[in-house]
Amino acid sequence: MKRVTMGGQTVEEAVEKALAQLHVPKEAVDIVVVQQEKRPFLGLFGGKEAVVEVTISNPFFCVESFLKHVIEQMNVRVNLSCQAEGDRFVVSLSGQDVARVIGRHGQTLNALQLLAQGVLNRCTDRPLHVVIDAEGYRKRREETLVRLAKNMAKKAIQTGQDISLEPMSAWERKVIHTALSDDERIQTFSAGAEPYRHVVISLKR
Structure with a gap:
């Protein structure tokens, strides 16, 4: 867990400075007062600043916030439902405007998940992951991609030519690779640079 030790003229000031450095809300941390502030004698000498140790205890709360x-x-207008499942933080979105959050082929949803993962990585040293779904979109998208993979594999076998799919996210490319991994007749690989990286389906030579 990430933590900082910070000083300030008061405990409250030290805590605020620590939260600003960690970029997290107060509800996500544990605070230990290492040293209370001490005013200088006669306002001249002997004073001590407050020192606190602030530890991020709930990185998932940072993501939710x-x-x-x-x-x-x-x-x-979207509702947010969050649940910790082992090393994963699963976020479910629903509501009237959920289509806007999904975006074309899930592009907005994927971007949101990438940003959320960055926040989580900043808040913990543990290998934790964020998964964001919207009314079962990812399951439906996975089923669509598997069908696409099977159809394009048949086309590659029939024509003997390589088939290049449209640019996809890393998760979508993994679905394609996995769907065709057991077919001994073909091979798949990713080509191109982000954001145009895509899967190529070809016959095994």
Whole structure:
């Protein structure tokens, strides 16, 4: 867990400085007062500043707080439901404007998940992951990608030519690779640079 030790003229000031350095809300941390402030004798000497140790105890709360802020800034009517599942923080979105949060082929949803993962990485040293879904979109998208992979694999076998798919996110490319991993007739690999990285399906030579 990430922590900082910070000094200030008062305990409250030291805590605020620590929170600003960690970029987290107060609800996500544990605070230990290492040293209370001591006013200087006659206002001249002997004074000591307050010292606190602030530790991020709930990195998932940091992610939830961040997502609530982003959704508020997007001005969309979306409900947020969060649940910790082992080393994963699963976020489910629902509501009237959920389509706007998903975006074309899930691009907005993927970008939101990437940003949330960055916040989580900043708040913990542990290998934790954020998964954001919106009314079962990822499951439906996975089923669509598997069908696409199977159809394009058949086309590659019939024509003998390489098939290049449209640019996809890392998660979507992994779905394609996994869907075709057991087919001994073909091979898949990723080509191109982000954001145009895509999967190529070809016959095994």
